Amino acid sequence: MKCPHCLAELKYRERRDKKCPQCRKQFALEPRENALKMSDLRLRGLAERLSHQGTYRYTPTQLAHFAIRRELEPALKNGWVWKEPSTLVAAILFGAVFLIGMSCILFVVAETRSLSAAMTAILFGLVFGLAAAGIYYWTARSSNPYRRLLPVLETFATTYVSPWTSVHGPLPGQTTDQEIAALRRVPLHPSRVRAVLASPVAAVLDCLRINGLSERLGLALLPTDGPYLEADERTLALLRQNPRLPLLLIHDASVAGCLLPALLPGKWGLAPNHRVIDLGLRPRHVKQRRLPWKREQTPQELIDLLERRAQTPGGPGLDKDELEWLRQGFVTSALFIPPAQLVDVVTKAVERLAPAPVAAPPRTSAQSVDPEAQAQATARAVGFMTWPQR
Structure with missing residues (x-):
């Protein structure tokens, strides 16, 4: 060292x-x-x-x-393997190779009773033993090493x-818990919201906050599960008032994550046709990027619901391999995506879906707008539930 x-x-x-x-x-x-x-x-x-x-x-x-x-x-x-090898299958293969090898040795020795035949049988036994060891090594090498590092x-x-x-002192790029907590308490004003991003992964939202995306892009950040702060409630009201306001989602590659685009609008009382954009993770992203994965116990009703959704038009768009991977209970966390990639994906999505408005030329006195009419227009755009209480 x-x-x-x-x-x-x-x-x-x-x-x-x-x-x-x-x-x-x-x-x-x-x-x-x-x-x-x-x-x-x-x-x-x-x-x-x-x-x-x-x-x-x-x-x-x-x-x-x-x-x-x-x-x-x-x-x-x-x-790296797409699916975790079955330990039962590996045990059966190992046992079959071992039994075949030992049977050959015993058969040859019993039939010939000669030294040369016995040596030949032992040689065959060594070959079978090496084959069995190879199967065992492949199984151990292909098994998921992520599990031992979970603690x-x-x-x-x-x-x-x-x-x-x-x-x-601080590491390069390090953020303290105090900084994160302070940024959570600084809401984005409803008039500046161009898009909303929701995630069940709190650290994903925190990463976007500490890298300035909320202020820079006009991006409101929401957890998919409560409790919700007063500012979060105002953002939810804004979503309900404006079905065209883009709602971006980032989640784990999991059954619950892939169901989020279908279930979250109903949970939040949004319009059925609300503009929802799923940024991932999806199982195909896990495969493409060779990300670590683990297995979790997934409720059967969620798996059944995902399979029904996958067969309907406009469903999650998962192929057979992805559905099988999810059916086995495999999960990959969105936290394996580095901040640079996360910021890049979200920035491009917001700029594509909700371009920043072009500044209008200064108004002349003849073009002045009545303040009361302007206030009413703002109210219609934002919704009275988002107004601050006096």
């Missing part, structure tokens, strides 16, 4: 007190003592890569998902980020 201060190469016996024997400065992370084998330099490198050298900001949860994705990158490139997500901030910041 290299010292993060003087870059001296340190052996394990030289750094057991987490101090460099060369410069006598402390470091934060010992690679042998954490599940990701993370060092100070590696964590800083991950933060720089995720933030594009500090250009984009991220939430702690996004950094944790990025670290796991980087840890799994070799497996995702070389051993890292829950403790990433305390195990990795906090020790690092206590020694070195």
